């Protein structure tokens with residue numbers, strides 16, 4: 001069996017006394033698309049920089065494709081395509097010229113770089129802007145130039161630090177689709193502080209908070225864990241008293257909070273006992289009671305909610 005794509009054991013990074021990564025270990029298997037999810041300052045960029053041989057760790061071992069990032073950095077660099085935070089590019093160069101320059105810098109010969117640049121421009125839909133000056137392109141295009149740069153030497157592992165930050169919704173969709181397509185052939189580790197980003201693109205997630213990994217799971221499992229305990233929100237047209245009395249007597253309902261919104265409409269926020277799925281039940285109740293309904297959904301979660309839930313779940317297990 002092949003060794004894992006990334007193997008991090010007891011990794012610690014201190015910046016002049018400040019502990020940015022606290023003795024953490026994790027593995028990324030070949031073919032996975034892993035999201036490193038955490039708020040600003042969690043230590044995401046620090047970990048990605050260490051993996052890409054741009055920063056030395058304070059202690060611990062890090063291996064990429066079986067090679068040590070400290071003692072075998074050349075072997076590691078050959079296998080990694082890294083897009084740093086803020087995607088630094090030479091803004092005064094033209095797209096094709098820049099990518100060829102980068103390909104040559106990464107050790108590709110003249111004809112190989114020619115071929116690869118054409119291929120990655122095609123892959124990242126850059127062919128039509130190949131002669132444009134990078135600084136004059138939109139943020140979405142620039143982001144794709146950054147991705148093309150990361151891909152040009154055909155690396156096994158792609159590391160992307162906040163690849164969709166600052167994109168408008170259209171550009172976001174394009175770049176996410178591109179990442180998904182790349183995930184079919186490459187192993188990807190990307191960082192983000194946005195939960196839906198992980199759900200949209202990643203097969204696995206590592207949740208990082210203050211330099212510690214709080215959870216490591218398949219995205220589907222994480223989704224289940226989060227939503228199992230999340231409140232259900234419904235908007236019903238009925239008297240507050242009727243709603244209160246009814247829901248208070250349902251054994252499935254643990255808590256119920258009702259606020260008036262407009263006209264006769266009430267917003268009811270409920271949690272269920274033992275993580276039961278309440279929504280079909282609520283639908284049925286509304287029909288039986290003849291309460292008009294105009295909304296039925298899960299409450300939204302911020303990243304902070306997720307951390308609270310995850311830490312609680314992990315402790316209980």
Ligand code: ADP
Nearest residue numbers: 015018020038039040041042043044045046047
């Ligand atoms: P993230 O990418 O998740 O926002 P970082 O890895 O950039 O987090 O930073 C993790 C922590 O380390 C933060 O508290 C940050 O202020 C600190 N830090 C990052 N780089 C340096 C540095 N060069 N010197 C000192 N502290 C740093």
Ligand code: MG
Nearest residue numbers: 044045046085
């Ligand atoms: Mg960062």
